[in-house]
Amino acid sequence: MKERETLWEACLNKGMNRRTFLKSCVALTSLMGLSTDMVSKVVEAAETKPLPVVLWLSGHECTGCSESFVRTGAPLPSDVLLTNISLEYSHLLSAGSGDDLEAHLEKMMKQHRGKYILAVEGAVATGSNGIYCMSGGKPFIKTLREAAAGAAAVIAYGSCAAYGGIQAAQPNPTSSAGIGKYISAKAVVNVPGCPPIPEVMTGVVMHLAMFGVLPPLDSDNRPKQFFGNRVHDTCYRRPFFDAGMFADRYDDAGAKAGWCLYRLGCRGPETYSSCGNMRWHQGLSYPIQSGAACIGCASPKFWDESPFSERMPKYGPLGDIDMIGAGMAAASVAGVAAHGALSLLQKQKRDKEEAAEARRGVTNGKEGDK
């Protein structure tokens, strides 16, 4: 492979002019969630920073994240993959396969050691020495550790790589988990979502590619610019929540009128994602806009928090906590009344005995606790 080129050189080689290059830089700036006064920094980085090598590993997953990634609208996936990054290993997109592809992975890991970006999709199956997830004849956990050791930065794409995902649902027979705890790399970016929004995925990898540093992260290692708000707080249906107008079923008048889905168990109030403001497929829609309550797919453990169509879990015939709580309150009132009545009887008996003792002239200075 020849010397790695910068974005500017890549544009020149493709015969693009300076104007097109600058326009791409402006587009990239907004794509990465940066303010417009960062344009000059983006241009500078595009002229000087060599484009990064990206290795994309697939673990315990469904390839939904890759599928989401290739549906990014701005920039087009072809531009990202062919111009902006150098993707050297991917199960979904590689033309080659088998030993050749695995050998290429080894080669790239050696050649670009300490410089490549590792994108990981899917959980790591940690049970039984990782045999539940084998890739290229090796347990995924082994490949992952080797690849992560030489990576400049690791991106955990999707809720599986970030938190374990659906295969980590109870009872989690494969002991699947997020990759964070199982790799030694210092720089890990979590991009949860099932799958994440395509533009969020490209935005994160472009930030790393352009600046060579991690985007600003929150305490959970998620990029702040994409995971800094709750879906509920950016939801266009929020005014209906505040006005107390809710859909009760998916086919009632409220649902048709587009009212708030909170009573249908919407997880918007607990979920951090850009669904509300970026939406999917270039602002076309997002689950709530399409009439489905959010299931919180970007939240840790969302898979164990069923039922998704209820705000609170139900416990069989007992109902939810409000039913149980009201039942217990009623039972405690009844119990208290019974105890009160019995206590009164006991007290009457005690008073009689004490009166009898007093009549017998016994000194009543001691307490009756013999």
Added chain:
Amino acid sequence: MDASNVSVVQRRIYYLFSPFLRIFHWIMVDCICVLFVTGILIGKPLQILNFEPTATYLLMNVVRDLHFLAAFLLCASFVLKIYGFIINKGDRLFPRFWEGHFYMEVIDVALHYMLLKKSHKSYLRNPLARMSYAFLYVLVAIEVLTGFAMYLMVNPDSIWAFAFSWVNTVLGSEFMTHLVHHYVAWAIILFASGHLYMVTRAEFMEGESEVSSMFSGSKVLVHVPTDVKEIL
């Protein structure tokens, strides 16, 4: 003074609760009532089929604001509780787990409450009440922590969110925080129903001014309480 409905009983007045604790107690009562009602409404908003956002009967944002107002008031009123705790011995009636006689007294009171014993010894505050009040503070602490973890994460970038977001991490997810907050609220209401009964029972059956002490600050007791050393 020799009528049959008049008797001469010698009682001693024990000053226990500072005005700070008493004011705190009644603020807490009011706040818990408001918090519980608004909290249930937030968890399950009434469906009253408003047809116009501008002419609604239930404004969720008002319900939420009332909930937050009561929550902040309750937290602020802890200043009174803490001040009383510092200046007044009667405000510090701990469950004395570290003293052996505590466990014997637990049995003493429990046997009486199970109606297996005619009466229990006299206490400034009996050991079961001590444990239940300590437990209430644990419940309130859980509500405060989970409540702020949800409330402040509206801006995850703020220093306040940093101070409380670990609660969501410990519980696994923010949804779990919502559930814990809701479940513990019910536990507090169950505590309140038991508490209300026990103090009323003590007042009426033993005549030991359990209810009025939270207004006057003093208990008027016939017997010398076994734990009187704690306020001397």
